[in-house]
Amino acid sequence: MSLPPVEVPSGAMRFNSDSQKLEYWDGAQWLQVSTRETLTGGPRGLWAGGASPTLHNIIDYVTIATQGNAIDFGDLTQTRFTLAGCASKTRGLWGGGYQSPAEFNIIDYVTIASTGNALDFGDLNAPSYYRSTSSLSDSTRGLWAGGYGAPSRKNTIDFVTISSTGNASDFGDLTAAKAGVSGCSSPTRGIFAGGDTPTVINNIDYVTIQSTGNAVNFGTLTGVRSGVAACSNSIRGVFGGGGTPTAVNIIDFVTIATLGNASDFGDLTVARQTLSSCSSPTRGVFGGGYIAPVNVNTIEFITISTLSNATDFGDLTQGRRALASLSNAHGGL
Numbered sequence: 001m002s003l004p005p006v007e008v009p010s011g012a013m014r015f016n017s018d019s020q021k022l023e024y025w026d027g028a029q030w031l032q033v034s035t036r037e038t039l040t041g042g043p044r045g046l047w048a049g050g051a052s053p054t055l056h057n058i059i060d061y062v063t064i065a066t067q068g069n070a071i072d073f074g075d076l077t078q079t080r081f082t083l084a085g086c087a088s089k090t091r092g093l094w095g096g097g098y099q100s101p102a103e104f105n106i107i108d109y110v111t112i113a114s115t116g117n118a119l120d121f122g123d124l125n126a127p128s129y130y131r132s133t134s135s136l137s138d139s140t141r142g143l144w145a146g147g148y149g150a151p152s153r154k155n156t157i158d159f160v161t162i163s164s165t166g167n168a169s170d171f172g173d174l175t176a177a178k179a180g181v182s183g184c185s186s187p188t189r190g191i192f193a194g195g196d197t198p199t200v201i202n203n204i205d206y207v208t209i210q211s212t213g214n215a216v217n218f219g220t221l222t223g224v225r226s227g228v229a230a231c232s233n234s235i236r237g238v239f240g241g242g243g244t245p246t247a248v249n250i251i252d253f254v255t256i257a258t259l260g261n262a263s264d265f266g267d268l269t270v271a272r273q274t275l276s277s278c279s280s281p282t283r284g285v286f287g288g289g290y291i292a293p294v295n296v297n298t299i300e301f302i303t304i305s306t307l308s309n310a311t312d313f314g315d316l317t318q319g320r321r322a323l324a325s326l327s328n329a330h331g332g333l
Helices: none
Strands: 013-016 021-025 030-032 044-048 058-063 071-075 084-087 091-095 106-111 119-123 134-137 141-145 156-161 169-173 182-185 189-193 203-208 216-220 229-232 236-240 250-255 263-267 276-279 283-287 298-303 311-315 324-327
Touching: 044 084, 044 276, 044 283, 084 141, 091 134, 091 141, 091 324, 134 189, 182 236, 189 229, 189 236, 229 283, 236 276, 236 283
Parallel strands: 084 134, 084 324, 134 182, 182 229, 229 276, 276 324
Antiparallel strands: 013 021, 021 030, 044 058, 044 324, 058 071, 084 091, 091 106, 106 119, 134 141, 141 156, 156 169, 182 189, 189 203, 203 216, 229 236, 236 250, 250 263, 276 283, 283 298, 298 311
């Protein structure tokens, strides 16, 4: 004879050994107990660089918990697009990029709670990148992976210690050489999804951020696509948009602690590719991108814990594609 299910009382607490976070039961679902310090200025999302088709050095920012148009933050040290961003709670970094005919391996940094122009951090370890390297981080380490440096795509993964300026070091390799990849993370695990080899692919790789070594297969997206935007909280990774090469409005998600294929989350308000996204523990925010022949300034958001379609958030200061974003409240922190 089977026992009746045990009812979990509202307010019950548990330690989630997968996410390494304390959670409580609100009567319907387990929610993470926040142990974050107060962020000066609140959870901020920043977008930098891009093309419209004129290349930009602009840095925009929004307060993720509210809705509204982006505000000017400052400028990158170099006008470029197809760069990638990552961050700790205090410092944001952007690495790589392209401005014809130059391919850059530079890394810039800003202090997220303030506004102002970016400063030089160091250089990526691998040869300079062109098209869509990908980046992610936990609270101390930033990783960049893949990309295109003439004459070929790369499988390289580099890392830096975010609090210390300096050049990147070798971390390991992706499962294949690819560009157009997207990255997000939990506090322990980093995920790189999609891309092209140059064939557009759907595979997802993962690494343990605080170790070094080669990436391992995690699973697959619901379909092949490159130029996807990735964001996360500590439990769930979300991937929006991209190209097949035709632009799509698909949003997929995975549970970062559990290997397996992505599932459908919902849809963006409009199909677009080479967009970029950032997140807080509750919201994922997608900005910019390309819908042939238009570079868009649209920002939209989702609630990461709830499967649904995206909703309008506001606008970037300039419509552009192949820009890079980061936040001080993402899932790796």
